[in-house]
Amino acid sequence: MADKFIFPQEIDMWYILPAIRKEFAVEMIKQGVSQKDISKQLGLTEASISHYKKEKRANEIDLGSEIKQEIANAVKRIISKKSTMFNEIIKIDSLIKSKGILCKIHREKCSNIGECSECKKLYARR
Numbered sequence: 001m002a003d004k005f006i007f008p009q010e011i012d013m014w015y016i017l018p019a020i021r022k023e024f025a026v027e028m029i030k031q032g033v034s035q036k037d038i039s040k041q042l043g044l045t046e047a048s049i050s051h052y053k054k055e056k057r058a059n060e061i062d063l064g065s066e067i068k069q070e071i072a073n074a075v076k077r078i079i080s081k082k083s084t085m086f087n088e089i090i091k092i093d094s095l096i097k098s099k100g101i102l103c104k105i106h107r108e109k110c111s112n113i114g115e116c117s118e119c120k121k122l123y124a125r126r
Contacts, residue, residue, distance in 0.1 A: 004110070005110060006110040008102060008103075008106055011109060015105055017089075018058040019058050019062075019063055020089055022058035023063060023068055024085070025038050025042060025049050026052060028078075029049075031072075031079060035049045042085065063096065067095065074088035074091065
């Protein structure tokens, strides 16, 4: 565990969002979207998509089967043009926070926060 203080927003930026992007890329590949199109929609390079596909990036956390199923459903909405990547990533990020996954990772990465309840209060209001 780290000895320095890390803000929850840093956990979101360094761990959660890369994991979300990875799962979206992997699911889009499964649903037949080209790496080029995925890179455009996620605002990433095709090399990044290739790294996600080959499990070379964003492997530190597992979002779990429930979140992955939500991402699969989100990809279907994106492909059918009933939603946008931006909206779906925001929804998934909020779901992760509401389920306490961000807090769990935060406690693992930052030893000096103890049993913080501030994030739960903040994200429960959404």
